[in-house]
Amino acid sequence: MSEAILVTGAAGSVGSTVVDVELAVNGATRQLTLDCAVTLLDALREHLQLVGTKKGCDQGACGACTVLLDGKRVLSCLTLAAQCEGRQVTTIEGLAPGAELHPLQAAFLRHDAFQCGYCTAGQIMSAVALLEEGRTRSDAEIREFMSGNLCRCGAYPNIVAAIRDVAATRSA
Amino acid sequence: MGFEYVRASDVAGAVAMVSADPEASFLAGGTTHLDLLVKDAVITTSRVVDITRLPLRGVTRAGDVLRVGALTTMEELAAEQVVAERLPVLREALLAGASPQLRNMATIGGNLLQRTRCRYFRDRAVAACNKRAPGSGCAAVTQIARMHAILGASEHCIALHASDLCVALAALDAIVTVQGPRGAERRIPLTELYVVPGDRPNVENVLEHGELITHVEVPLLPVGARSGYLKVRDRASYEFALTSAAAAVVMNGDTIEQARLGLGGVGTVPWRAREAEALLTGAPATVASFRAAAEAAIENPYVVPGTAFKVELAKRTIVRVLETICELRS
Numbered sequence: 168m169s170e171a172i173l174v175t176g177a178a179g180s181v182g183s184t185v186v187d188v189e190l191a192v193n194g195a196t197r198q199l200t201l202d203c204a205v206t207l208l209d210a211l212r213e214h215l216q217l218v219g220t221k222k223g224c225d226q227g228a229c230g231a232c233t234v235l236l237d238g239k240r241v242l243s244c245l246t247l248a249a250q251c252e253g254r255q256v257t258t259i260e261g262l263a264p265g266a267e268l269h270p271l272q273a274a275f276l277r278h279d280a281f282q283c284g285y286c287t288a289g290q291i292m293s294a295v296a297l298l299e300e301g302r303t304r305s306d307a308e309i310r311e312f313m314s315g316n317l318c319r320c321g322a323y324p325n326i327v328a329a330i331r332d333v334a335a336t337r338s339a
Numbered sequence: 340m341g342f343e344y345v346r347a348s349d350v351a352g353a354v355a356m357v358s359a360d361p362e363a364s365f366l367a368g369g370t371t372h373l374d375l376l377v378k379d380a381v382i383t384t385s386r387v388v389d390i391t392r393l394p395l396r397g398v399t400r401a402g403d404v405l406r407v408g409a410l411t412t413m414e415e416l417a418a419e420q421v422v423a424e425r426l427p428v429l430r431e432a433l434l435a436g437a438s439p440q441l442r443n444m445a446t447i448g449g450n451l452l453q454r455t456r457c458r459y460f461r462d463r464a465v466a467a468c469n470k471r472a473p474g475s476g477c478a479a480v481t482q483i484a485r486m487h488a489i490l491g492a493s494e495h496c497i498a499l500h501a502s503d504l505c506v507a508l509a510a511l512d513a514i515v516t517v518q519g520p521r522g523a524e525r526r527i528p529l530t531e532l533y534v535v536p537g538d539r540p541n542v543e544n545v546l547e548h549g550e551l552i553t554h555v556e557v558p559l560l561p562v563g564a565r566s567g568y569l570k571v572r573d574r575a576s577y578e579f580a581l582t583s584a585a586a587a588v589v590m591n592g593d594t595i596e597q598a599r600l601g602l603g604g605v606g607t608v609p610w611r612a613r614e615a616e617a618l619l620t621g622a623p624a625t626v627a628s629f630r631a632a633a634e635a636a637i638e639n640p641y642v643v644p645g646t647a648f649k650v651e652l653a654k655r656t657i658v659r660v661l662e663t664i665c666e667l668r669s
Binding site: 173182183184186202203204206225226227228233236239240241243245246247248250252260293296297300310312314315318 | 341343344346354366369373375376377378379389391414417435438439441443444575576577625630
């Protein structure tokens, strides 16, 4: 009755610091054997070669590593990969099929919403969630609810403009 | 240095697994556990017990009390209609904390047990930290301190409890329910969950190893009560408080009939300003009343040069939040 599910698999013997994880990323399922301490961010970048998600501060302060987990924006640097089993991970690579751009990706290009580009994937993933959350009713609201994504180049005005543009299209 | 990852399927199992191993720990949102564990190596663990799939998520209402599952996220609680209607101070405190991403991860139970942001605690290269290494001293007292506490503080430790949520919960008389290894549920007023550091800053709360917070009960404010949370910080958003105040009043004409006041950014624990509440109760809603309450709230602060500014700032924060909710200021 009172039992825990020990994570199973070849690596998952009791006391093991290695774990087998099945990750569903951008609609595809991948089987990985990872150290238990591996974050979702490192699993994506180092094990699945999905390097669109960026490692900025790696301690939850900058937002560059933002991905969607079951549709909600989270920081992949402070999430263990093992915690994501059975949940849907969406990264910047999974936003748009084929050569098409997601409307926010197109808007970021149109509005020149980046300079060095390092924070951009995180900004766009965060903005995708922002639109879903309906928090785009004013520039002030966009700024407040995008505050978890830092841009050291200071492209904020153009980031806000890009989001405002897509939000207007959606509500039109 | 490695640790084992285990996913718990029920509360009793999770409690049993952590209780059985002094080096084991619960893992919920991870937002201030994984950084200390994996990034900064300030804490160690033999086994993390992932509790995020336990059935402790969601909010129910029984009469005038909200029962909040400990694994409800900050964003989920902030989105509850009843919170917007009857606990504006709670909603404002939740949304003033962290960022949307972190609020999607961070749980209510985890928020209560978050560790301090004191940089000296979080840096293993700093030798003197009574919280991390009991008896070693306190680097913050003699070095740069800005984001530190002035109430409940001493030369042993000035580490701040940085939660915004807990400031509101302290003011609201929230109750924390806890499940321990012996099965019986404990109910602890939030203000009694924490231990002021004194000369043992490594002891932060009254929980035993293996005890798990399962729910937080929050009494609704009376219909017609006014409440709000004011957070003063170094940048407009996504920043910890320099000072903050959670206030709620019930008015009868221009007289304050009931008052609740919690303070953030100043305490080693979430701070309830009971003396100030006593002064406000029955007083006219005037700036003079608010200032008198503020003086009482920040009595006998322990300051170091870096935190001296907080004494006046905290008082003005109290006055301002009361002016705002009493509509003396738009």
